Amino acid sequence: MRIAIIGGGISGLSAAFYLEQERAKGAPVEYALFESKDRLGGVLFSDMVGDCVVEGGPDSFISEKPWATELCEELGIAGDLIGSNDSQRVTYILVKGRLVPMPDGLMFMVPTKLIPTALTPLFSWATKFKMLGELMHPPSPVGKDETVAQMVERHFGPEVVDRLADPLLSGVYGGDASSLSVRAVLPKFVEMEENYGSLCRAMLAGRKKMAAMQKAKGYTPKPLFSSLKGGMQELIDALVPRLTQEWIRLNTSIQSLRPKENGWELITPQGAEHFDGVIFATPARIASTMLAQTNQQLSEDLGQVQYSSSITCTLGYKRDDLKMCKPGFGFLVPRSEGTRMLATTYVHTKFPFRAPDDKALVRCFLGGAKDQSVLQKSDEEVLAIVRSELKQITGLTAEPWFVKIYRWDRAMAQYTPGHLERIARIGETLADMRTLAIAGNFYKGIGVPDCVRTGKEAALHMAVLAREAGK
Numbered sequence: 001m002r003i004a005i006i007g008g009g010i011s012g013l014s015a016a017f018y019l020e021q022e023r024a025k026g027a028p029v030e031y032a033l034f035e036s037k038d039r040l041g042g043v044l045f046s047d048m049v050g051d052c053v054v055e056g057g058p059d060s061f062i063s064e065k066p067w068a069t070e071l072c073e074e075l076g077i078a079g080d081l082i083g084s085n086d087s088q089r090v091t092y093i094l095v096k097g098r099l100v101p102m103p104d105g106l107m108f109m110v111p112t113k114l115i116p117t118a119l120t121p122l123f124s125w126a127t128k129f130k131m132l133g134e135l136m137h138p139p140s141p142v143g144k145d146e147t148v149a150q151m152v153e154r155h156f157g158p159e160v161v162d163r164l165a166d167p168l169l170s171g172v173y174g175g176d177a178s179s180l181s182v183r184a185v186l187p188k189f190v191e192m193e194e195n196y197g198s199l200c201r202a203m204l205a206g207r208k209k210m211a212a213m214q215k216a217k218g219y220t221p222k223p224l225f226s227s228l229k230g231g232m233q234e235l236i237d238a239l240v241p242r243l244t245q246e247w248i249r250l251n252t253s254i255q256s257l258r259p260k261e262n263g264w265e266l267i268t269p270q271g272a273e274h275f276d277g278v279i280f281a282t283p284a285r286i287a288s289t290m291l292a293q294t295n296q297q298l299s300e301d302l303g304q305v306q307y308s309s310s311i312t313c314t315l316g317y318k319r320d321d322l323k324m325c326k327p328g329f330g331f332l333v334p335r336s337e338g339t340r341m342l343a344t345t346y347v348h349t350k351f352p353f354r355a356p357d358d359k360a361l362v363r364c365f366l367g368g369a370k371d372q373s374v375l376q377k378s379d380e381e382v383l384a385i386v387r388s389e390l391k392q393i394t395g396l397t398a399e400p401w402f403v404k405i406y407r408w409d410r411a412m413a414q415y416t417p418g419h420l421e422r423i424a425r426i427g428e429t430l431a432d433m434r435t436l437a438i439a440g441n442f443y444k445g446i447g448v449p450d451c452v453r454t455g456k457e458a459a460l461h462m463a464v465l466a467r468e469a470g471k
């Protein structure tokens with residue numbers, strides 16, 4: 001069975017890798033991997049500047065989700081996995097121009113410790129009283145989907161949306177709390193509300209259970225984030241040599257495909273080519289266009305997935321230049337502060353492997369769902385914004401010894417209300433069109449581990465079909 005994989009980001013590469021594995025186990029599969037650009041990896045890209053590792057896109061992945069770690073193990077690079085330096089994990093929020101540390105006991109945006117919550121200047125007294133009252137929130141049955149902002153505001157008030165929900169979600173989704181679906185993005189919150197009513201009580205109960213489990217099993221907690229010593233690019237560099245090189249087609253943008261008897265006809269720049277199965281690992285809008293003539297509902301559902309764009313700007317400094325910066329992983333900036341910067345990471349603290357002891361890396365994020373226009377700015381303008389806002393927020397004025405700016409156009413899928421229903425419909429349609437599969441960050445999770453998972457699932461599905469067909 002011949003499979004076309006369209007898209008050579010981590011989702012498409014994972015699909016190719018697991019197809020190779022299935023082939024090695026005897027599944028009669030071959031594939032061609034089509035990538036429109038001249039390099040593989042998609043938004044996953046690291047650069048070296050001197051002895052510093054600069055991440056263009058993702059800098060790490062959540063350790064709790066196993067699929068990226070498992071892939072590293074299968075590629076033989078698990079020894080290079082590093083954890084975030086959690087002993088120094090302090091994240092600040094900019095509040096009225098001042099950097100305020102997130103209080104102890106805050107779990108995502110839910111307070112679980114009374115005294116640090118009472119003492120923090122992050123929230124007004126009105127919000128603190130609302131948090132106390134939240135403990136009485138009655139359990140609610142599953143209602144219709146709502147945004148994260150609506151749910152958080154119901155429980156804790158608008159200040160928590162502005163100061164926590166929005167900045168935290170713009171870090172993960174490049175999106176804002178008022179347009180992301182709570183059921184798609186924070187399904188645990190929905191479950192907690194159903195079972196406990198109060199998110200605070202649910203978190204406290206969860207923490208108790210977890211503490212008991214950890215005690216019973218002698219379990220050591222994983223670092224929150226994992227990455228690779230050489231940067232996330234190491235994953236791509238280890239994966240690509242494991243593929244059949246003559247099946248990789250760079251600089252090959254697929255424009256359309258047609259269903260044919262027993263498969264699909266892909267229109268490649270070299271002409272029409274027959275495949276028995278197709279795995280889409282492109283952004284949803286690309287798959288939507290290509291499937292418009294094949295299945296209108298599927299194409300519409302895919303076309304409704306919106307994306308946000310972002311810029312990462314990394315500045316290299318001498319470590320001594322950053323003496324005025326507060327120690328920790330960095331800071332998040334609520335929109336209400338009026339800056340364009342959404343977040344800044346002190347990379348050398350979060351992942352000490354990224355820079356030698358005398359160097360510092362400061363990575364700033366701009367863009368997101370509410371500031372797409374920043375993508376139109378020149379590099380000089382972006383740098384001027386970043387340096388001026390860093391000066392205003394932290395007092396940092398030193399001249400960076402290097403600057404790297406990366407633009408990611410419509411790269412982050414937005415899980416808006418109705419997303420889960422759309423994805424369920426897509427799943428149902430695919431169940432009827434078995435030779436078509438989908439992977440990517442709009443499907444079952446935005447992060448690298450979920451992209452690996454969707455690529456793997458698509459590959460295993462095709463391997464089953466190949467075994468059934470015996471060809």
Ligand SMILES: Cc1cc2nc3c(=O)[nH]c(=O)nc-3n(C[C@H](O)[C@H](O)[C@H](O)COP(=O)(O)OP(=O)(O)OC[C@H]3O[C@@H](n4cnc5c(N)ncnc54)[C@H](O)[C@@H]3O)c2cc1C
Pocket residue numbers: 006007008009010011012034035036037041042043044056057058059060061062252253254255281282283286310311312408411412439440441446447448449451
């Ligand atoms: C700035 C940024 C920071 C992030 N940080 C993190 C993080 O810290 N941790 C985390 O887990 N996740 C993070 N993410 C999310 C995660 O990196 C992405 O969701 C994931 O890498 C997406 O992989 P993908 O393969 O699905 O898509 P992509 O990487 O977008 O790959 C899709 C590929 O398809 C190709 N393509 C498109 N059209 C065609 C066509 N017609 N024919 C052939 N090829 C085509 C594209 O060129 C591209 O290479 C971040 C994302 C961004 C943008």
